[in-house]
Amino acid sequence: MNTTPDPDNFNPRKEGFRCGLEIHQQILTEKKLFCHCPAGIYSEDYDAQVLRHMRPTLSELGEYDGTALMEFKTHKEIIYRINKKLTCTYEMDDNPPFLINQQAVDIAIEIALLLKCSIVGELHVIRKQYLDGSIPAGFQRTAIIGVNGWIPYKDKKISIIQLALEEDACREISDVGHRRIYATDRLAMPLIEVVTGPDMLDPQEAYEVGVQLGRLLRTTGKIRRGIGSVRQDVNVSVNGGTRIEIKGVPQLPLIPDLVFYEAFRQYSLLNLRDKLAERGINKENLQTARFDLSGKLENSALADLPDDENKVSALLIKEMSGLFAHRLGSNRNFADDVRGRIRVIACLEHYPFMLHTDDQSETTISGTDKDILKSVTGMTDNDLVVVVWGPPGDVETALNEVEIRVREAIEIIPNETRQRQPSGETDFERILPGADRMYPDTDSPPLPISRERVDKIRGQMPVLPWVKEAEYKELDLPNHLAWMLAISSRRTIFDRLVSDNKVEPVLAAVVLLEQLKNFSRLGGNLDIISDDCLDELFSAYKKGAFVKEGFRMLIEECALTGNTDWVNLAEKLNIRRVKKEEINKIISESIDTAREELFCKPENLPKVVIGIVMDKLRGSVSGKELIELIQHELNE
């Protein structure tokens, strides 16, 4: 008899964990990909609403795609909210596409080159079907820019299968019952999709490769930042399992937990399959029966539910007792997987829409209701009963789906996409679509990508972040500064200051990264800190207008006043290069003041003297140097 797996003892690497990433990153263009609407503006205000339904279309093999059928079963009414400033008739699928945005193509080529992809000779726009309504046309326009690239990770290469340029989908506003509402502001904004091979062999690697890719993208300075501008789909499988796609992970640090629990879920579903086999349950002999329970229950949670428009139905599954409680995660069991599926497909929303006899808690099926269930369905201790509540048509769909899911558990782990739950685990989202959903976009002509165009972009590419980081470490920058600077937009000015103006690397890095961050935190407007402005700052420093201790005060003052006349500011703040003799004179005068005018006690003397001296010399001499000089003077 095999025991139920426990996540605490689960080692993904040992079970053949494989993970690949699909990074969806919006790119920084002025306009959308196939029309002339502005990109990057979000608003939930709307001027008009359009209602559509999505119909499955036949694949080239004459079959309906699994996702398509599922979405059709849900009978969703899709409402699009349109803000007329952000969405035009193209996004609503009432106008054919305009020619593809060339700025977006250039950015995508640049990123594909950084990923060492082979760039296609001709771009072909393809339609990728989405039946969930997230795109009004029912398909996304997408095109491959490059294939077969790689990035280094530790001592191996992570393969990049392809880079596609595509349009973003709608944002879901709500999805209640049979009605789903979308905002269309984000729709059709250009994004790139980077697909890695399934080369990550444990959850931590998946995270770290994600970080690595994210840094590469940022290096270009041509991607959008901020919430929603990047989303990761993560593909996970284990030995004997299947490729499961976790959709739309918004932040990389969420990845390790999500992929760990998904790997565990697959591992545990394989265990469930073995248990079913041990009980002799197979697809041919699985026995089920359905019963109408409307109005028959007395004191469980279901007894009080309004039943005028709703129905309570039961599905008896023979020999299945205990298996709905089979553990699939830290706090999930097989029943949760089933529940997630019927919630999506049958559109059942109102809890508790599904109860089952494996659930031991008193709040579910309790007391006399258990006896009623037994007498109505004839269940024995070896059997399981699932009870579903909702509108009659949906209950029917739900019971069908429960049965389908149980049959799947006998044989396979179903191909599906899953969505992240707040718990860090995942729940069913939809059936995984097949490659059949791709077909050519007859509305868009092929676009030749000349080698001259590619070479020109190649000539202006930024240096890869890991190459740059290694260079900076050579300059003796501390690790954290080298890491940050390698993808900073201030990289170019840093390189120039260090090589042309001979500024000390650490000083330049601290000013450009940390002090400018402080500038911004104080409310300074970074737009006024142009590269020229920084050039002037460092040349004033090099000409001796102030010493390096003055940078901090100058930048703080600039943040508060907006004044970038550095020489003038330095004079105003009285920060200047001070001669040794003058410093010594100020120190000895201050000691006299402290002793004679302030009647300072000897034990307090150093502190008080430092205070007086610092007031006079702040920003002109380093604090550390002053303290040493004062100590020296006092000791004498």
Next chain:
Amino acid sequence: MENNDNKGYRGAALSILNKFDVSVWNDVEIETTDGVFSGIVLPRSETADDRHIVLKLITGYNIGIEVDTIQGFTSYGSKEAHYKIPEKEFPYDPIKPNVVLLGTGGTIASRLDYRTGAVIPAFSPGELYGAVPELADVCNLKTIKLYGVFSENITPEHWAGTAKAIKREVENGAQGIVIGHGTDTMHYTAAALSFMIRQTPVPIVMVGSQRSSDRPSSDAALNLINATWTAGYSDIAEVLVCMFGPTSDEYALLHRGTRVRKMHSSYRSTFRTIGDTPVARLANGEIHMIKNDLRKRCPKTPLEIDTVFDDRIAIVYYYPNMKPDIIDSLVDNGYKGIVIAGTGLGHVNKPLYPSLKRAIKEGVHIYMTVETLWGYVQMYVYDTGRDIMELGVVPGANMLPEVAYVKLGWVLGHTHDREKVAEMMLTPYAGEITEREAVDGYLIMQGGLPEMEKFLKEVHV
């Protein structure tokens, strides 16, 4: 080796395929100066350049490879797939009406070939049933492919042929007729059938689609369902156009064949009744009549057709500074009828007068309509109008220019007698001229007005 199977490839692209003995549908690895690409060689559009080879990658995407970068091919056999829509037998239910769907072509009768992107016809009942199974809930459907032409290629022969086919099918017991047609010229055909079918016992419903049925958001299915319902159950024995009312998947509008026009190049709700209200609104098998002056379904009425047509006719869309040679060249080329879409109430410039006079003298029949589309020709208001009438140009009331064009061809098929022609042209045969224009006949609302903003936000447009 010369390979004749390389569909669409020519010039440099064809040479390189032949050089490496590779053909369309081969599963290949192409070595290029930019790296290696693997996939299946696809046919190429004949209008595309000869510099690229098209590959379908295993992920389903297509890409093009530039010929000059290619260093070699490795071929791994061939994977040709023939796209075929599954045929399912259309069920028969004795209590449902028998509807015949006549296909003439256009988007509604086509599907995409997923491999090549080419548009291919799909019109057998089995195919339609496979794609829109709900049709079986509406009627017993028989489909006949009359033609397979894009609607810009429709001719008066197609109009006459369609009218004859309708007669045949109705006499064979069809309880309603649906005509699948490209949308671009559907209103011309609708007008032609309105004149050529003098009376009908059953509804004749034209339908098309603005988005092909391979698209999940296609309007084809809903249009077909609504059109077959109208044909099978509605009480209207006239030629109608049945298309989306709003762009939302909400309801269809039925339009009279002589008052309807395609008004947007791509919207789903492109068909509008001009100068009147639509006939009815239809959704989920419920019809709400808007107009009540339509001929009623009557099984005893024999279907009569009159398909004569003289195609020596033209429309001249007037523009400022039009030169008389435009009219002269029509006359010189033997045209017998001209419909002018004139400015405002029906005007053209003075320099045209001598040419118009000569045309009429030579027996050409000239009718005036308005390029404003809405409103009547009224040539008494200004002297210009009176002068033009003096020349012999006849005002065409509120006939739409395209409708007047079709009608003139049909009338000239009967007679060239000037008075007879005028009498027929000005007699309404199928609602093409209305006696009055009601206040809700001209409604082109403008965005930005508070009441329209409210409408847009609250109603599904």
